Amino acid sequence: MIGFMAPQDIADRTTAAVDAAVGAGRDLGLDVTDAAVLHDVFSVVVHLAPAPVVARIPTVLPHYADPDSVARRQRAELDVTRWLADQGTPVIPPSALVPREPVRRGGFSMTFWEFVADDRGREPDYEANSESVADLHAAMRAYPGRLSFLDAAEPRFVTEGLALLDKRPDLLDPDDLDRARREWQVLEPYVQTRAAFEAAFPGIDLQPIHGDSPPANIFAGVDGDRYSDFELVTLGPVEWDLAALGPDLEAAYNRGARRNGQRQLDERVLAFVNGVGMLRAIASLALAPQLPALVDYIGPAVDGWRTMPFAGGMAD
Template identity: 80%
Template sequence: MADFLTPRHIARRTSAAVDAAVGAGRGLGLAVTDATVLHDLFSVVVHLAPSPVVARIPTVLPPDVDLDSLARRQQAELDVTRWLAEQGTPVIPPSPLVAAEPVRRDGFSMTFWQFVEEDRDRKPDYAANAESVADLHAALRAYPGRLSFLSAAEPRFVTESLARLGERPDLIGPADLERARREWRVLEPLVRSRAAFEERFPGIELQPVHGDSPPANIFPGVERDLYADFELVTLGPVEWDLAALGPALESAYNRGARRNGMRPLDEAVLGFVNAVGMLRAVACLALAPQLPPLVEYLTPAVDQWRTMPFAGGVAR
């Protein structure tokens, strides 16, 4: 479609984000002479060399996310990671060289993190990562700050994206979209209301969780692995962090849970979070005009979703 961003447009967006990060870093007193882009997908991640500081600048955002709401989410991430680092949990912490708060510049809101050298030769061990997520959950249980219930599900984004996709048959067919909307009518009340969730899943305790597939967001540092990317940190069931990862990684997590004296994953809750996760993947198709590779990236998830029970078996 004509409204998909071209590589030139994306390059300009990346360049603008880098320029904003360099300007903000220098404004905070950092020496920046050789900014290097480390990652560029939903966010531009740039090393503000020679300072040991990495800036993360979200660039692909839903239309309903403004700078104020983004900054609130970023502040929650900074607060949680700073607290975890103080407890000795292995995380990538906020940079100690600047205040741990979001910074706005040139229409972007960004955060600053300690630079950690990556071991690029080491392949991720997802089973070991999933087992270690139980250690992270054990640490997060004591977090004293307030977090919103299942904000990581982004219910407003899902609702509005499913509406917008009605005008994009190039991204999803009408039969798939109708199923997604019917499933969301079942799942949305449980996502938006803690009371509704607790009534449907009695006895399932809620706690701070990472929010965004932590087995895939463990950074292979040269010295040690570090939990990273807490952008969607939220209050929810521990199952949320294992959504859509499959039986092998669920079993690995359960080994870690037993080691920490925690309960194993609940099958019914897994059905719920897997279904919500799949609908978030469908909803993300609405972001494809901003990030065209999403179509190819999300196709396997959508194919898998078609084979799954309706609404994860939650409907009764």
């Protein structure tokens, strides 16, 4: 495929990220002799063994991202997870062996986390995970720090991603792109400002939320489940964290919400976040030259999106 990174280029990117993490870890006083890559998709996640520390290095990023903008988001994630850990919420916390701040090296901005052994024999239970997200939301409500409104929607990413796809009909059919642009004209104002959202959805409270499908980001540790990957932590409606998961998992969340005395999911807000989430997924196709697997991964989602109400029904 023309314009896509070759496998060797991707392997070189991974090697550069690992080398940067190993060098940064050693500079911070960690004993690193057997680094092992644990995950490599949008970020390279590497265990800096034998130190009980994991480095996460974002590597697949929009063209406008730079170490400063990446570090700002990383600081929010570090602050929220450290606070949650201090409250006794089961999260993967920042490593206590290094300063709790992003570290730059080799053109990357990285963070360091406590190593937690995973229970490899256990399959994810997404229904149980979705019910558990209500517990996470209950814990996050009291977070005292400041978070921006719906940063996780990444409106600049959607706008610029759709613009880039105008030149890539091999990635998205022009008719689909036309619909996506028209939907974004309807939906964008409600993710740009809190005032616009609150006017459209009166009575829907906003709070700190995970931001990136927490039922899919619960880590099965040998010592129990841990909430993880708060890279898109933001202020928003709880529905955002259940976007595109379907009625069964929504019902599971509602069971947890009733147990905690919280409000249940609002159907109109769910339709809205599902619409925005789909446009964000479609815009992600603009990253496919950096991560070719996205083409096959997002294709089925685009098929499903064609059957959804236009702009989540917000244009009615």
